Amino acid sequence: MTETQSSTPSRRALIGWGGAGLALGAAAAGGAVAMTRTGDDVDPVAAETGGAVEFHGAHQAGIATPVQDRLHFAAFDVKTDDRDAFVQMLKDWTAAARRMTAGKPVGEGAYGGLAEAPPDDTGEALGLKPSRLTLTIGFGPSFFDRFGLKDRRPEALADLPAFPGDNLDRSRTGGDLCVQACADDPQVAVHAIRNLARIGFGKVAIRWSQLGFGKTSSTTPGAQTPRNLMGFKDGTRNIAGGETDRLKKFVWVGDGDGDARTDWMTGGSYLVARRIRMNIETWDRSSLQEQEDVFGRDKREGAPVGKAHEHDEPFLKAMKPDAHVRLAHPDSNNGVTILRRGYSFTDGTDGLGRLDAGLFFLAYQRDVRKGFIPLQRKLSAHDALNEYIQHVGSAVFAVPPGVRDSGDWWGRTLFSKEA
Numbered sequence: 001m002t003e004t005q006s007s008t009p010s011r012r013a014l015i016g017w018g019g020a021g022l023a024l025g026a027a028a029a030g031g032a033v034a035m036t037r038t039g040d041d042v043d044p045v046a047a048e049t050g051g052a053v054e055f056h057g058a059h060q061a062g063i064a065t066p067v068q069d070r071l072h073f074a075a076f077d078v079k080t081d082d083r084d085a086f087v088q089m090l091k092d093w094t095a096a097a098r099r100m101t102a103g104k105p106v107g108e109g110a111y112g113g114l115a116e117a118p119p120d121d122t123g124e125a126l127g128l129k130p131s132r133l134t135l136t137i138g139f140g141p142s143f144f145d146r147f148g149l150k151d152r153r154p155e156a157l158a159d160l161p162a163f164p165g166d167n168l169d170r171s172r173t174g175g176d177l178c179v180q181a182c183a184d185d186p187q188v189a190v191h192a193i194r195n196l197a198r199i200g201f202g203k204v205a206i207r208w209s210q211l212g213f214g215k216t217s218s219t220t221p222g223a224q225t226p227r228n229l230m231g232f233k234d235g236t237r238n239i240a241g242g243e244t245d246r247l248k249k250f251v252w253v254g255d256g257d258g259d260a261r262t263d264w265m266t267g268g269s270y271l272v273a274r275r276i277r278m279n280i281e282t283w284d285r286s287s288l289q290e291q292e293d294v295f296g297r298d299k300r301e302g303a304p305v306g307k308a309h310e311h312d313e314p315f316l317k318a319m320k321p322d323a324h325v326r327l328a329h330p331d332s333n334n335g336v337t338i339l340r341r342g343y344s345f346t347d348g349t350d351g352l353g354r355l356d357a358g359l360f361f362l363a364y365q366r367d368v369r370k371g372f373i374p375l376q377r378k379l380s381a382h383d384a385l386n387e388y389i390q391h392v393g394s395a396v397f398a399v400p401p402g403v404r405d406s407g408d409w410w411g412r413t414l415f416s417k418e419a
Contacts (some may be wrong), residue, residue, distance in 0.1 A: 009054070027368035050184065055101045057402040058267050059252060062134035063339065066220045068182040068234075071212030071343045072189040073273065073360065074197070075140070075175025075395055076204040077084035083147045087415050089203045093137070093196055094409040102131035102193050106199075122198065124191050124364040131185035131406055137269050138397025139409045143176040152414060153263040156270055157251070157398045163380040165390060168187040172393030175207045180271075180362070184343075197367050208393070210275060212343025212360045217230055219339070225302060225310060227280055229344050229357055230388070231294050233302035236310055239339040250337040250371070251364050267401030269364045272338075272372040275345075275393030278358035283388045294384045296323030320386040333378065338363040338371045358389065370398055 053061050081085055088115065096106045107120025144153035179196055183189040190211075197206055216228045217235030225233040239246045248254070253265045283291070292298055296305055296319035304314030304325060319326040330337050341364065346357035365371030380386065402412055 005068075019354035020217065020390060023315040025107060028158070035054075041279075045150045046233070048130050052102045052130035053071055053099065053132050053134050055098050055135075055320045055403065056405055056408070058404075059269070059402045060134075060136045060399060061101070061402070062180055062182050063251065063269055063341070063399070064239075064247055065130075065131045065134050065182075066223075066241060067215040067218055067341055068132050068134070069071050069184045069213065070182065070189050071217060071360065072181045072186070073178065073212065073275075073362075073414045074181075074193045075178045076197075076200070077175040077207045078143065078146055078203070078207055080203045081146070082203075083415075087411075089200050090308065090415070091409045092199050094403060096195055096199055097135045097410070098196065098406070099190075099260065100131045100188075101130060101135060103133075106195050114401070117400070122191065122194055123299055124194075125188050125253065128185055128188055131182040131203055133181065133188050133192060134184075135196075136180040136271075136399060138178045138180075138399040139200065139411070139414070140177060140397050141176050141380040142174065147415075149414070151261050152260050152264065153264050154253075154371060154398060158368045158373065160272070160368070160373065160394055160396055161377075163376055165380050167390050167392055168394050169275075169392050172208045173395060174211075176206070177399075178273070178395065178397050186213070187227065190281070191239070191336070209266040209362050210393075211347075212345050215342040216342040216344055217340040217357060219341070228359055229280065229346075230283055230291070230295075231299060232291075232297060233310060234342075234387070235340050236297075236302060244337075250366055251339050253366055265398060265400060266413075267397045268402070269366065270368045271397045271399050272361070272363045272365070272368060273360040273393075273395045273397070274391050276359040276361050277356065277390050277392045279388045280355050280357050286388075293320050294324060294388070296320070296325035307367040322382050324383050324385045327383050328375065333375055336371060336375050338375065355357055364399070 014276055028337060053065055055061060078086065098374055099106055105126065110121040110123030111128055112118045113119055130277060141159055141208035143154065144150055177192060181189040181192040193209065215226050217238045218226060219238060219241040221240045225236050230232045239250065239253055251269050253268050258265065276419055288299065296314070301308070302310035303312060304319070306315055306318040314325060314329065316326045316331060340363040344357070345359045345360050348356055350356050362371055400411060403410060
């Protein structure tokens with residue numbers, strides 16, 4: 001099989017794939033309000049209608065896109081050594097993503113096909129709006145040990161070092177590739193990951209996944225800043241989707257980054273995912289003053305110490321030396337800036353009567369070596385917040401550029417010689 005766009009398989013041919021196949025084809029927003037890109041952002045009016053986010057573009061949606069309310073994030077292990085079969089899976093995933101982000105079922109749908117074959121779509125999203133679903137794919141460091149791609153791994157996709165205080169669960173760490181599904185309806189996000197996993201059966205398997213709710217950062221100017229589970233506003237100074245200059249400087253991989261072997265990442269970004277458990281019960285017994293000192297902002301307005309309003313420029317020296325805002329601020333880190341896109345989570349209890357809850361941290365940057373790594377080294381060594389949190393899961397991924405048109409597919413620039 002070649003690495004060019006394949007022709008559409010027949011319905012009967014799909015049966016031979018164990019029901020994991022789908023009919024290829026470009027998707028249109030059926031009955032949904034299509035959302036057009038405005039630069040790196042999307043139309044904010046359509047964002048309130050449950051409409052569809054445009055799938056095609058120079059960059060993948062789900063990075064600078066206005067942050068949706070729900071998340072289903074999945075890391076996968078590759079289970080095949082057949083390069084052609086894996087490339088075909090990426091094409092099939094892309095075709096499915098086009099349809100799902102437009103509010104359409106996968107392939108020929110959840111019913112009406114051959115009774116003897118599994119339907120192409122699992123059906124739980126039938127009748128639901130697109131809910132601004134975005135699907136974003138990335139490749140982990142271990143992925144490049146496969147398919148003869150070792151020399152195509154960018155240096156910017158650096159393995160994360162061990163940070164002080166880490167207590168990483170191997171079952172929630174790493175992965176050959178990931179898919180980030182964000183939507184305003186949790187069922188839409190879960191449906192998307194479920195169908196991609198089914199299409200990939202025999203070629204990939206889910207290593208771990210995370211559900212998230214209550215976005216903890218915003219990429220939309222003027223929107224109310226979300227609060228994390230500690231009750232504080234989070235992401236006040238986050239990069240906005242329309243700030244093209246900051247996105248170009250800190251988020252998107254540029255033409256001069258890397259060499260000819262890694263220029264497939266131009267227009268992409270690098271994602272760090274960290275599962276951060278919060279010691280909720282300890283935090284809830286801390287005084288208000290202690291809580292505000294830890295963050296360096298007041299709890300009511302989110303204003304920095306000594307200021308009246310959330311967006312007032314902070315005077316860092318007025319904060320305690322170990323305050324989170326002071327340590328994380330770009331002025332304290334030689335200008336280091338990342339785009340945050342995290343979510344809160346709660347996954348039952350730990351068996352000792354304590355909530356297993358916290359922040360699923362997602363951060364996009366132009367180079368992990370110049371973004372998350374130096375920032376986290378400082379925070380893990382000095383941040384007063386460390387008394388109340390612990391990093392228990394971790395992964396890093398190279399997120400390729402966007403899918404240009406109906407003939408393009410996820411990972412084409414990496415796999416296709418023609419790219």
